[in-house]
Each structure stands twice: as C-alpha cells, then as structure tokens.
Amino acid sequence: MRLKKGWEYDHVFRTGSRSKGELVRLLFVQAPDSCTRVGFAVGKRQGKAHVRNRGRRILREGVRRLLPWMKGPYWYVFSLRTAGLSAGSREVYYDMAKLLKGLGLLNDVWPGEKWDLEKDRSDN
DSSP states (O other): OBOOSHHHHHHHHHHSEEEEOSSEEEEEEEOTTSOOEEEEEOOGGGOOHHHHHHHHHHHHHHHHHHGGGBOSSEEEEEEEOGGGGGSOHHHHHHHHHHHHHHTTOBOTTOOOSOTTHHHHHHHO
C-alpha cells in the first residue's frame, strides 16, 4: 500500500528513523495501523517535473522488486538524493537493497541483489 495523506508523511518525517545511502534516503517508522505502506519523495529543488517524475518511477520500480522481502509493519518513505537523479534503475535498486539490508529491514529469505530475478523465476 502507499502512503497518500499528508499527515502520514508528516508522521514519518517527524518521528521516523533516518538513514541514507549514496543515492537514496530512507525514513521509516513502526506502522501505527499494522500495515506496511510506502511513500516516495523527490524535492522541487532537484529538478523540473519530468526529472522528478523519472526519479519517482525509478524509486517505485526498486520498491516493487524489494517489497515482498521487506519487513513490516513499517511505514517507509524513500527519497532520491541529487546523485540518484542521474543514476539508472539498477544502481538505485542496488543502493536501496544495500540500505535496507544494512538496517535489517529485509527478511532472511531475500535472494540477494539479483536484478533479473523475475526472469529467472519464469525460466523454471
């Protein structure tokens, strides 16, 4: 599920824990509603609308690949750092995975930083 309301983002920004990787910033807090939710933030200072939209798409793709193995219930907000705007989807995904793994927010059954995992599953 997504974080949609302003108060949900405020709750994460005001009370959540913060961590940052080379390309991605992560804020997270224990979910008050026992449901894992994810939000994305890209600031207006980071570029024009088309650049910010691309950044959000890259973040959504990384979360889509990692969500089945993310621990919950937490509310997560992923924010793209300025260096992440010029990076590709794989680099951002690897940075997100490294950040979540380092914080212990990925399950033990996580198969690792395999970009082509879905393709590997369909070949079997």
